[in-house]
Amino acid sequence: MNRVAQARAIMAAGPAPLPLLLVPGTACDARLFAPMLDLLGSPLVTIIDLGDEHSAPALAARILREAPERFALLGFSLGGIVALEMVAQAPGRIARLALIDTTPRPDPAANAPLRRAAVQRARAQGMDGYIADSWSRLVSPDNLGNAELEAVITAMARDAGADRLASQSEVAIHRADSRPRLNAIKVPTLILAGAHEQVCPLDAHQELADGIAGARLFTIPGAGHFAPLENPAAVARHIRHWLDWTDITQAIVADDQGAIMSDNPTNPKAKGGSAVSVENVLQVERRDYPELAPTNRPRSQSLDGFDDIYTDIVDYIIRCTHKIWDERDIGLIYTHYTHNCVLYGTTGTIYNREDVVRDTIQRLVSFPERRGMGTQVIWNGNDQDGFYTSHLVTGSGRHTQYGHLGQPTGRPFVSRTIADCMIHRNKIYREWVVADQMAIIKQLGLDPNHFAMRTARQKFDAGLTSLDIGENRRFLGQTPPAEKADTSLAHNDVEARTIEMLHEVFTKRMFGRIAQDYAPNAQYHGPLMKELYGVAAIVHQHLGLIGSLPDASYEIQHVASNPCDEGGTKVAVRWIMEGHHLGYGILSELGDPTGKRVQVMGMSHYHWKDGKIVDEWNVYDELSLLVQVRLGQLAETA
Numbered sequence: 174m175n176r177v178a179q180a181r182a183i184m185a186a187g188p189a190p191l192p193l194l195l196v197p198g199t200a201c202d203a204r205l206f207a208p209m210l211d212l213l214g215s216p217l218v219t220i221i222d223l224g225d226e227h228s229a230p231a232l233a234a235r236i237l238r239e240a241p242e243r244f245a246l247l248g249f250s251l252g253g254i255v256a257l258e259m260v261a262q263a264p265g266r267i268a269r270l271a272l273i274d275t276t277p278r279p280d281p282a283a284n285a286p287l288r289r290a291a292v293q294r295a296r297a298q299g300m301d302g303y304i305a306d307s308w309s310r311l312v313s314p315d316n317l318g319n320a321e322l323e324a325v326i327t328a329m330a331r332d333a334g335a336d337r338l339a340s341q342s343e344v345a346i347h348r349a350d351s352r353p354r355l356n357a358i359k360v361p362t363l364i365l366a367g368a369h370e371q372v373c374p375l376d377a378h379q380e381l382a383d384g385i386a387g388a389r390l391f392t393i394p395g396a397g398h399f400a401p402l403e404n405p406a407a408v409a410r411h412i413r414h415w416l417d418w419t420d421i422t423q424a425i426v427a428d429d430q431g432a433i434m435s436d437n438p439t440n441p442k443a444k445g446g447s448a449v450s451v452e453n454v455l456q457v458e459r460r461d462y463p464e465l466a467p468t469n470r471p472r473s474q475s476l477d478g479f480d481d482i483y484t485d486i487v488d489y490i491i492r493c494t495h496k497i498w499d500e501r502d503i504g505l506i507y508t509h510y511t512h513n514c515v516l517y518g519t520t521g522t523i524y525n526r527e528d529v530v531r532d533t534i535q536r537l538v539s540f541p542e543r544r545g546m547g548t549q550v551i552w553n554g555n556d557q558d559g560f561y562t563s564h565l566v567t568g569s570g571r572h573t574q575y576g577h578l579g580q581p582t583g584r585p586f587v588s589r590t591i592a593d594c595m596i597h598r599n600k601i602y603r604e605w606v607v608a609d610q611m612a613i614i615k616q617l618g619l620d621p622n623h624f625a626m627r628t629a630r631q632k633f634d635a636g637l638t639s640l641d642i643g644e645n646r647r648f649l650g651q652t653p654p655a656e657k658a659d660t661s662l663a664h665n666d667v668e669a670r671t672i673e674m675l676h677e678v679f680t681k682r683m684f685g686r687i688a689q690d691y692a693p694n695a696q697y698h699g700p701l702m703k704e705l706y707g708v709a710a711i712v713h714q715h716l717g718l719i720g721s722l723p724d725a726s727y728e729i730q731h732v733a734s735n736p737c738d739e740g741g742t743k744v745a746v747r748w749i750m751e752g753h754h755l756g757y758g759i760l761s762e763l764g765d766p767t768g769k770r771v772q773v774m775g776m777s778h779y780h781w782k783d784g785k786i787v788d789e790w791n792v793y794d795e796l797s798l799l800v801q802v803r804l805g806q807l808a809e810t811a
Contacts, residue, residue: 191268192217192241193416198250198274199341200300200330205249208405213412223252225336227343233258237266245416247271249401250373251341257351260358270385271363271415273408274370274398276377277351277384288342295338300330303338313369313397322402355384362388363415365408367396368784389736394666394784407666414664454485456738457549465547466492477556478598480508486554490562490594491547497533498545506530511602518606519774519797520628539576544569545590548790551745551778553664553733559597561733563745565778565790566590572617578624586616587702591776591792593731593747605747607776611762611796612701621762621799629803638808639801641770645751647680647726654680667742667781668732675746678715679727687712692785699791711789717759718750721798722771725752741782748775754802762799769805771798 195218197205203220210218219240226232232255246267248256253275260267280288295303304327309317316322330338362385366378375392382390391411396403453473455465466488474485483489493509496502506529516523516532523529537543545568554560569587572578588609595603614621648654658676663669670690677686688708697705699714719725727750734744750773755766775793779786 191416192219192244194219194221194236194240194244194246196221196236196246196248196252196255197223198252199345200303200333200338201249201252202329202332204325204329205399205401209401209409209412212406212409221252223255223337223341225340227340227347229255229258229344229348230262232344233262237263240266242266243268245269245271247273247412248275249273250275250398251345254345254348254351257354258349260360261351261354264357264359267360269361269363269415270358271365271412272378272381273365274367274373274400275381276373277355277381278377279350280346280348285346288346289339292335292339292342295335300333300335300338301327303335304330310371311398312403313367313395315395316397316403322399325402326399352380352384355381356386358385358388361415363411364388364390365400365411366390366392367398367400367403368392368394369397370400372398391665394670407669410663410669411665454552455487456735457487457491457547459738462491462495462547466495475556479556480599483599486552486560486562486596487550489596489599490550490552490564494545494547494564494566494592498537498543501537503530503533503537506533509599509601511600514600514602514604516604516606517774519608519610519794520800521632535577539572539574539578539581540570541574542570548589549743549778551733551735551743553735554596556598559595561593561595561731563591563593563731563733563747563776563778565792566592578614578617578619582617582619584617586613588612588616589698589700589702589790589792591745591778591790593745593776605774605776607774607792607794609700609702609792610794611799614796615701621796622803625762625796625799626803628800629807632800632804633807633811637804639770639805641753641805645724645726647724647752654682656681662729662732664732665734668734668744671734671744671746671779671781672729672732675727675729675748679719679725679750682719684712684716687715690786691789692782692787695786696788697791698789700793700795714759714791718773718793720756720758721754721760721763722750722752722758722773723756725750725773737780737782739780739782741780741787744779744781746777746779748777749773750775754798760795760798762795763802767802767806769802771801773798 195206197220206220221236224232224235226235237259243266246256246259253272256270256272257277260270291303308323311326312319312322364378364381366375378390382388393400393404393407401408457465467484470484472484476483479489483492493505497505506526510526510529512526514526514529516529523532545566548565548567550562550564552560552562567587567589569585571585572582574581590606590608593605594601611621614624658673660669660672663672674686674690677683691708691711693708694706695708695711697703697711697714699705705711705714727748729746729748731747732744734742737743752771754763754769754771757766773793775791778790780788
């Protein structure tokens with residue numbers, strides 16, 4: 174049986190459990206990984222004893238002799254250096270690679286005497302002194318006083334002893350420059366670095382990520398060099414996703430060298446997708462529409478079941494939205510939505526495809542010049558499990574025809590909309606749309622109260638009322654809000670941090686958290702096309718929303734994120750607030766408090782860069798709140 178046939182047989186049989194080898198760092202042992210493994214729960218784990226070899230090639234060769242035929246490999250610090258040597262010696266045996274707090278660079282010549290002098294001090298003073306001397310560089314500032322953490326690291330060093338430290342120092346001194354061979358690594362690769370890493374510089378981790386095709390780099394908050402011990406929950410979450418990025422069986426190409434090609438995705442949440450050698454999903458921000466919806470670009474992402482015209486999921490959502498709304502090919506809805514699709518809007522829900530077609534036509538009747546510019550798309554998923562996209566659109570046009578807003582005013586408008594879609598095999602089967610209708614109403618010079626009452630009357634006459642169901646479960650009885658956020662929706666650390674920030678602000682009402690997580694010059698792109706700058710303005714906007722609904726609960730329904738071409742990460746959050754109009758705030762059109770129950774469906778996009786939010790796009794519809802209050806008043810009068 175040739176290599177291709179063997180690979181196909183393996184794929185047909187399904188993936189077998191993949192052993193995971195963990196290689197610790199200098200003067201470390203299994204205790205380094207214990208907290209992470211408690212959270213990971215992987216049964217097929219082997220922790221390597223670094224032994225007493227004096228070179229990385231010799232150490233790598235010994236580990237390979239003892240290792241399973243095929244395995245996943247994780248190396249920490251010196252273990253990462255050894256892991257790179259193992260990949261160089263036996264690339265076909267390593268199915269995936271994780272590198273934590275390590276470097277591909279050779280040791281500077283000036284380091285050799287410093288390392289050997291440290292070994293001599295350790296022989297004379299003991300390993301406790303060795304750790305104490307370097308403690309300020311080993312952990313994050315937050316952990317400098319963590320006696321329990323220091324005790325664990327010191328105990329590992331003490332048990333390793335000065336002789337083993339000496340041999341491991343020689344491995345570090347004589348290590349190869351791995352940078353020229355990084356481009357030969359063709360397996361799913363995860364790179365983690367403590368946010369406060371001082372031993373192996375962060376730019377060295379970036380070199381790893383830049384050199385290995387498809388590699389993903391994440392920083393671990395609250396951690397220095399010992400990320401697996403300083404923040405084991407974050408490390409375990411990344412390792413769990415890394416082990417599940419794609420099917421572990423690799424497609425094998427029968428060339429002269431029998432090279433192993435990887436279907437490694439650039440998005441760690443894109444597990445299980447069909448094989449594409451290199452996935453390169455375009456981003457919206459820096460590209461003109463012809464680049465996002467090209468005519469000659471080869472497919473760069475697995476899109477099984479999608480029309481051939483689409484090259485990746487961003488192309489899909491940008492192109493089909495443009496064709497339906499701008500080119501007026503409304504009939505594409507029949508091939509791009511399921512017959513039983515559900516579309517959730519801020520003033521109602523649509524439950525079938527034909528009504529989506531009808532609603533689209535009616536909106537375009539009033540605005541025949543409307544154009545919607547794709548501003549950004551944040552996504553996750555794959556073609557087998559389905560995709561989720563969060564699409565920010567900046568729409569503009571003029572009100573030139575009679576339609577759902579009445580007599581034409583001739584005035585122009587600009588507004589924001591975010592549409593979240595669930596997509597499978599070319600069809601949207603669920604969609605949430607938050608359009609800032611109040612921005613349009615005000616720019617056209619219309620009376621929001623008149624329009625809200627007209628909409629409310631139509632709903633009331635159709636038998637709809639707003640019912641107050643009482644407690645919204647923000648807290649139970651006399652208890653305070655939950656102390657900790659539920660981060661189970663998060664796929665990575667930046668998503669978890671976003672959820673934690675929103676919990677602090679909107680559930681616990683700790684508005685000071687904004688100053689902690691936002692850059693001083695952060696920009697807020699809000700409802701009514703507000704463009705505000707700085708922490709004080711952002712605090713005021715969020716305080717104003719809570720002020721109008723002081724008893725409101727806040728629940729996150731979905732979160733997704735993508736690395737950004739501009740640097741950092743963009744995060745999309747879909748959320749719901751439920752409460753009563755009991756106070757004054759930014760919703761001035763509601764006037765004095767009415768006590769009516771309202772629900773706010775909102776969507777927000779955040780741009781995290783260098784540990785801070787530098788931009789927030791926040792979309793909810795004040796007109797929807799006004800309609801709900803007026804509907805409640807009609808029901809009360811009746």
